[in-house]
Amino acid sequence: MNVQPWINLAWLSWILPLIGALLTPLLAKVGEKVRDYGAVLFSFLAMLMTLQLLPLLWMDVEWPIHGGFSWVLVPGAPILGKIGAGMLLDPLSVIMANIVAVISFLIMVYSLGYMHGDPGLTRYWFFMNFFIANMLLLVLSDNLILMLVGWEGVGLCSYALIGYWYQDSKEGWLHYWVGEPPEAYPPSHCGMKAFMVTRFGDLLMIAGILILASTVGSLNFTELVEMGKNVPAGLQPLLPIALILILGGAIGKSAQLPLMEWLPDAMAGPSSVSALIHAATMVKAGVYLVARLFPIALAWSMSIPAALNFFYAVMWIGAVTAFISASQAAVSSELKKVLAYSTVSQIGYMMMALGAGGLTASFITGYVGSLFHLMNHAVFKAALFLASGSIIHACGSRFLRDMGGLRKYMPITFYSMLFAALALMGLPPFGGFWSKDLVLSATLSAGEYAVFLIGVITAILTAFYSLRMIGLVFYGSSREESREVHEAPKSMWTPYLILAALSLIIGLVAPMLEHGLERIFSEYLLLSEISKVQEVGAVSFVVPTASILALIIGAIPAYLLYVKRAKDPGEITSRHASLEAIRKFLFRRYYLNAFYYRVIAYPSIRLGQLLFSGFERKVLDRFNYALSSAACGVSNAVRKVHTGVLNHYVIGMGVGALILLLIFLIGGA
């Protein structure tokens, strides 16, 4: 089979939106409408390209398909002598690229209405299309360096779009600031924070990549498995270290512990940006990378057992993150921040599944579970964010306390959000139910019961905060001002209605989809002979029961408190000091955010200032001047000899001659 057409499609799918981004300033010169629709058109073209790749999944092809050219040539270099630029098509990249492109297109359509009339739209469209291009590049690259280009590119777009309203004006307090004092931040601060934190993860990743380059000698995904086996024994212990360092990049991008604090504050950006970058696509890059490294780490672990630590790290980081953020979502006072914490938590699930998967022989459950959950989450979380954008638009506030009773005024938004929230909670038959089932099964079949338990507790919290959010936004009495509220325009609700419906449709066909994914991936990962029949009997009944029970346990209190409004939760916490203490602890994000500011950010600046005033100025510079004044002193002292009196000179000469004579005499003797 001629693979070149497929490779070309892969190239086009990211180059087209890149062209779109570069054309934006020019199109803006023609007219605003041209610019806006032009931008959407290019994202549509990107989707068109990736959709054409989908048939590959059903065709009898030999994975992986890849091709490219030598990009950076360094003749004579021992490593990195030939850095390639190539596209890699395999089930993972094809599926990811389609998730990215389809959701991107829907969000671009939504942006037409949502961002209408904003003065900075040229910048907005540029960075949106630039993002889509970089994200697709990240997903389709065949080596780590090229992937890094996309990886950093999406980081830049995230930075620029979080800080989109960079004027940080006080009037925007209710719209695009984040948090409440003492943790309230303006957009440009949030953008910077996001870039800094993810950049730190990226540096870890670069360190890991360079170790791989030096030991394995290749950075190509298709070669790492084989060439890793040739690494001399002395250097083998470095391979797991490299994997874990690269995981650092994934953790930063996917906002997992301990690099999670940037994502909740990233909500300062427009809701469309939150939906696209900070829910559906970019934050999944970390999961994608772990999935990409999965077969490599698995293969290496055959000869280097320490490589399994990679999976343990992935699993535990995911599990702890899932729990911590879910608990934070339960007390958040801002609509979008609930969703942000939830995103972090759900990505934790995906990580957990991948990690647990790598620890069992039947790894396919965890692998497919993670990807399936990624797909589901992309769909329902994008729907939730887009809908929340409409709600914040309508209410004029980002705070949940300014909402309430909206279901009468915004019925379409209500049902979309409800469906998506049910999918998030994992109610059968929504998509979320099936993928969560796989995630939890993977932990059980790995024999990690503690992780399983954390997963179930997280599911309880998820049900609680999802229903709490729905209750606070749509139920209860509506406020005076919200009587004026109307449903969002059609161009806005269409995309999220589609996405919400999709979350149900995926659920209805889930068993088929699951089976298809398992078939594709077990064939691709060449381990189809490992049957997963034996453990299915035991697991299949435990997990759904546990997950439905969790849903009920979490949903009932949320229903009573926030939907029926049987009791005022504020009153309950005010009566119990311990509950209030817990609420505050969760609300302040376990004080992790404060820790970063007080122990890392501010002290670094302070250290710089202290070094500058205390060392650079006081010690080094003073040494300079001491040296120069000493030199002056010496020459001043010597200058006194030059008295200008002839007699003194004659005496001096005489003394000198005498000394010389003495030297000769003693030397001669």
Added chain:
Amino acid sequence: MMDVNHLLVQSIVVPLLFSPIIFALGKALKRNVGWITLLPLLYSASCLLIPSYLIYIHGESLLASYRWAPLLGSDFALLLDGISAPVALTIVILAAIICVYSISYMEERALGAYFALYLLFVSGMLGTVLSANLAAFFIFFELMLIASWLLIAIWGGSERERAALKYFVYTEAGALLLLAGIASTYAATGTLNILEIPSKAAGLPTSMIALIVSLMFVGFLVKMAIFPFHTWLPDAYTQAPMPITAIFSAMTGIGGYAAIRVLYTGFPQLLKAWNFGITLTVLAVITMIYGGYMALAQGELKRLLAYSSMSQMGYLLLGVASQSIIGALGALLIYTAHGFAKAILFMASGLFSKNLGSDKLDELGGLAGKMQLTSITFMVGFLSLMGFPPLLGFWGELFVFAGSVYTALSGSIDILRFLLTMVAILSAILTAGYGLWTIKRILFGEPSERVKAAKAEPMLMIIPMLISAILIAVLGIHPSLLTKLLAALSLSSA
């Protein structure tokens, strides 16, 4: 095929000869004398581009020798190879770009003399880079020093004389040690030609070579403002007139270039000396981190950028210290990337002080909406500095770190070097820290009164910045233009 042999000498001599002409024309032409100054610079650039292209295509370096100082038994030789070509091109292109910026930036005061010295300065830098003869190298090194000293002392800021003296004394002290090193080289090997040294020094004991090279390296480290020899830099950078500060990054980097030339071409035996490499690595890492923290503490853009330059020289030195071809390549890429990026940032800083009357960070803010082109190029400059792909700075950092990791891991694991490298990689977060924080403080937020009253961006100052930004992007997207030149590097150090 055309004879390219004499192009190298022309690239140095033509600006040198134009210098008195410019001086004479200064009175009559006033500001416009800058345009005449551009001519020899463009000529030099084309003199260098042609043979560089030949290196790129055929991988052959160009050596032009002239009879000179027969008593010392040495010829005046100019060498354009994979090491010197990117450096020399960076210098001459930057010089042309900044010359245009000077025309609009400089105040009307003895501009004839200014541009005349500017040409001397540039030809000093070019001569230093192209000389294969250590004596000639030293002479050009001093020419570069004297010209730049005068440029600071005459056209500098309010404390120019003190800063210029400090700069002169420091660099001259380093230069004298350099001279001692060169003299010892001649005494030990009987040659001053860098290409002949490896064969003649082959039998010498390593300790002796280490001593000689160390003497020379002190001179280079002072030039690069490596900790603790850096204290001249912040003063000289802040007091120098802005265009000169903008081209200073190319000058300080010459210390790094010279270090590569002496170590990789002249004394490759030392590439295996662990002590030597690890000492330089330690100095490099300290400089990277210390410079970064100093930058973080500054409230004035020009001084912040000065400390950032110091930190970047640490990266460059780390590449030299890696004792690997890949690290040396990284250092050369950093040289070019940093030269252009820092030029953008200093030119922007000049634009701010010129247009807004201040470059204090807390007096600026919200510029993004007001000066869009400046803002975009400013961000490109900092992103490249941060090592953002695919800008050129990314490749520099990547190869520098790669060289260091590779050396630490080739053969057996060199734990100390490995850990130092890891610290170096992670400390790159400091660059992101001061970079992004500066961007935020200058470009974002609500515009201050000062910013609201800003005039439009003058095109003559924007265009040089734009050209630099485009070069950083183009070379970053197609880095083979520079990395392929390395073919010559690997040959000459083999």
